[in-house]
Amino acid sequence: MILYFSGTGNSRFIAEGIAQKAKDKLLSLTLLMKSSQDGVLLESDKPFVFVLPIYAWRVPRPVDEFIKKCTFKGSNEVYVIVDCGGTPGNALKYIKNSCKNIGLKLKGFDAINMPANYIMLYPTTVASNPNVQKALKIQKDKVESIADDIIQGKEFFRRPASFKGKLQSAIGNFFFYKTLISTKKFHVNDKCIKCTTCVARCPLNNITFIDGAPQWSNNCMHCTSCINGCPVEAIEYGDKTEMRNRYYLKQSYDDIV
Numbered sequence: 001m002i003l004y005f006s007g008t009g010n011s012r013f014i015a016e017g018i019a020q021k022a023k024d025k026l027l028s029l030t031l032l033m034k035s036s037q038d039g040v041l042l043e044s045d046k047p048f049v050f051v052l053p054i055y056a057w058r059v060p061r062p063v064d065e066f067i068k069k070c071t072f073k074g075s076n077e078v079y080v081i082v083d084c085g086g087t088p089g090n091a092l093k094y095i096k097n098s099c100k101n102i103g104l105k106l107k108g109f110d111a112i113n114m115p116a117n118y119i120m121l122y123p124t125t126v127a128s129n130p131n132v133q134k135a136l137k138i139q140k141d142k143v144e145s146i147a148d149d150i151i152q153g154k155e156f157f158r159r160p161a162s163f164k165g166k167l168q169s170a171i172g173n174f175f176f177y178k179t180l181i182s183t184k185k186f187h188v189n190d191k192c193i194k195c196t197t198c199v200a201r202c203p204l205n206n207i208t209f210i211d212g213a214p215q216w217s218n219n220c221m222h223c224t225s226c227i228n229g230c231p232v233e234a235i236e237y238g239d240k241t242e243m244r245n246r247y248y249l250k251q252s253y254d255d256i257v
């Protein structure tokens with residue numbers, strides 16, 4: 001069973017590739033999290049495979065917490081594949097702890113570099129940009145090779161953390177949750193067509209429609225799904241995002257050739 005969480009499509013893309021090659025079931029944790037806060041029963045005879053984005057050099061905290069609430073039946077093995085814009089830091093250390101917590105044996109870990117999506121922090125590129133398309137095509141080779149390793153039941157632990165990575169995952173991650181995550185700067189402009197896509201996509205159900213416009217509560221993980229995924233780019237975060245391109249990967253794994 002291939003389980004993925006994805007804010008802007010990168011992890012979904014990788015998970016699709018692995019599921020296709022491994023002929024295994026594909027399940028969206030993003031949707032599961034939306035529909036249940038209490039965890040769910042997950043059953044698979046083959047090893048579980050998680051595909052997750054990196055947020056502040058670890059897997060996103062709400063996703064980690066949701067996984068810990070789930071019950072796993074069948075296989076007691078798990079692979080964790082993360083994707084990131086630059087480096088996963090020392091995410092593996094924390095993933096190992098979480099796997100112990102849920103009673104699964106971690107058999108493999110790897111990280112795939114994908115286009116960075118944190119538009120609130122830095123400029124991002126549109127997914128249709130030829131350089132992005134080229135990069136995605138190149139990363140498909142890595143996806144296929146990881147899928148082969150999983151099919152063969154290999155053990156692999158790649159992308160060891162540097163000293164800097166260890167600090168980033170420990171201290172950087174702490175400050176990310178303490179100081180960076182806020183919804184105060186989200187606002188919507190008059191381009192909004194009231195399609196409610198942002199409401200439907202938010203994995204934490206943090207957006208509601210009040211008086212015909214989206215409003216943000218405080219339960220946010222900065223996944224960027226709302227701001228990057230709005231079809232008319234009506235959502236801004238402060239004033240810095242006004243000049244920035246939106247990154248949202250809609251293409252399926254087979255669309256990139």
Ligand SMILES: Cc1cc2nc3c(=O)[nH]c(=O)nc-3n(C[C@H](O)[C@H](O)[C@H](O)COP(=O)(O)O)c2cc1C
Pocket residue numbers: 005006007008009010011012053054055056057058083084085086087088114115116117118119221222223224
């Ligand atoms: C809140 C947030 C924090 C991020 N932190 C990191 C990071 O620490 N290291 C990194 O290389 N990329 C980081 N990124 C980039 C994402 O990991 C990367 O773009 C990922 O592929 C997004 O996956 P998705 O499209 O499935 O959501 C961050 C993105 C967001 C939104």
Ligand code: SF4
Pocket residue numbers: 188191192193194195196197198199214229230231232233234235
């Ligand atoms: S996704 Fe964009 S256009 Fe649609 S309701 Fe939300 S802000 Fe408005």
Ligand code: SF4
Pocket residue numbers: 201202203204205206207216219220221222223224225226227
């Ligand atoms: S409000 Fe937007 S950024 Fe925050 S969790 Fe929901 S979709 Fe993600």
